[in-house]
Amino acid sequence: MTEATIEQLRIPETLDGELAHDFLQAVEVSRQVRVHTWGNDKLAYTAEELFAQCHDPFEWNVVLVARQDGSIVGRAGIVLPLDDNTELAYVTLDVLPTASGAGLGRKLLEAAETFVRGENRKIVMVETNHPAATLADAESEQIPASQGSGTLPLSSREARFAYSAGYELERVEQFSACALPLDAALVAKLSQQAAATHKSSYAVHQWMDTCPEEWEHDFVRLERDLVDGKPADDDDDGNGDAQEPWDVAQLRETEELSALTGRRTLVSAAEDLQTGALVGFTSISVLGKRQDVAFQDDTVVEPAHKGRDVGLLIKVANMEALMREFPQAGSIFTWNAPENSYMLTVNAQLGYVSAGMTGQWRKDFNAL
Structure with a gap:
């Protein structure tokens, strides 16, 4: 197995044809990560949704991908607001479960940080997801959010990743689901x-x-x-x-x-x-x-x-x-x-x- 390389993904003009292959493969990586995290793909955006986001007039969307043995195994989605909050950048990381544990997430994050620094962005925001079953360790040290009353356990792999990368937990939100029809x-x-x-x-x-x-x-x-x-x-x-x-x-x-x-x-x-x-x-x-x-x-x-x-x-x-x-x-x-x-x-x-x-x-x- 060769070492993964990081490159910027070219956004295709349409979702049809060979030029869209890499974009669709990156979308599939995101889908598989959400299936692994939440047990289903209900929170995974479609290719059409992500394609439209890449053409949003209010923000610049950039995608970095990690490629290994010819296949895309990770992605970093970077959102740069264009009208207001132009000092900010939002980064979403997805690494296939089969490729995790080898430092690929950190490598993608460092590449994303390098990119946003080059665009003169001063603040990076990263989101982590934590199913209820992963929050059950009552003995774990808790990381308090700087805003609001939320905390996350340091025993969480995702929380530990962000914390060790030098990020401060700004806020926590409760994720809830409701079955329909009522x-x-x-x-x-x-x-x-x-x-x-x-x-x-x-x-x-x-x-x-x-x-x-x-x-x-x-x-x-x-x-x-x-x-x-x-x-x-x-x-x-x-x-x-x-x-x-x-x-x-x-x-x-x-x-x-x-x-x-x-x-x-x-x-x-x-x-x-x-x-x-x-x-x-x-x-x-x-x-x-x-x-x-x-x-x-x-x-x-x-x-x-x-x-x-x-x-x-x-x-x-x-x-x-x-x-x-x-x-x-x-x-x-x-x-x-x-x-x-x-x-x-x-x-x-x-x-x-x-x-x-x-x-x-x-x-x-x-x-x-």
Whole structure:
């Protein structure tokens, strides 16, 4: 067996033909890693999704691959924001289980760090994934996150890898899964609970893929609130930090990009009937090529309207929309900060169960 070499992958112009072979092989590496980690490929993006990400106008996507004996056995996906946070780089590492344990992950990470330094990026973010079964060692030394209340055990191979590479654990999120469809009696009970709390003070508006012009400015404002100061009522789809502050033009461009991948987005928003303004929304996304799996994206509720079960109201409505529009969806996933007790409670009421944790790790080259 020859020593693995690292090279930058050329992104093909299309997914057809011989020129797409290496790209598709790298996608398959990512799929196999997620099967090994979670026991299935439900969290693996399709080739179409990753291809579209490589053409995102708001970020530059670069892929490094590790090649051994002619085959790709590992990859490092590098995301470089282009509009804001241009000091940041996000790195995702995937190494086939059959090739792990030989230092290949460290070699890929060092190559990615060299690349982002060359692009004058000062901070690198890396994510690690931890199924619940790997977190059961109560005797292990815990690594505390610098933000929030989460910790990860040093006994975890992934946590130890990031820690030994000089990364600081910035935050931890609980990864949860919910089986679909929900029981009709449960949906009715939760809808009644929300209505009893808010006393018909809100109206729910729903759309798929494209925000109606009537609500576009409110929707953008709520997205800005999410970025400027992450509200307590939040979910995350696990694809990294929230979007940068939008304007309407960027919202429309993002919607068009999603449409090209076939991704569908369901939104339920709450209108305050006193002011006529949207005060919260929640969104769910379904991949174009994987409509059996859904992802709970952001949930935002303005601070002045918390404590009235607005989050529960719109999340139940959106789950109903998901089951109605995509009856083939058998599961939905979400990520939450461990200290976000309200949203974790709402999710538990809906039937979510914890499946593990993810860690967000940070290295600041300025501090070295």
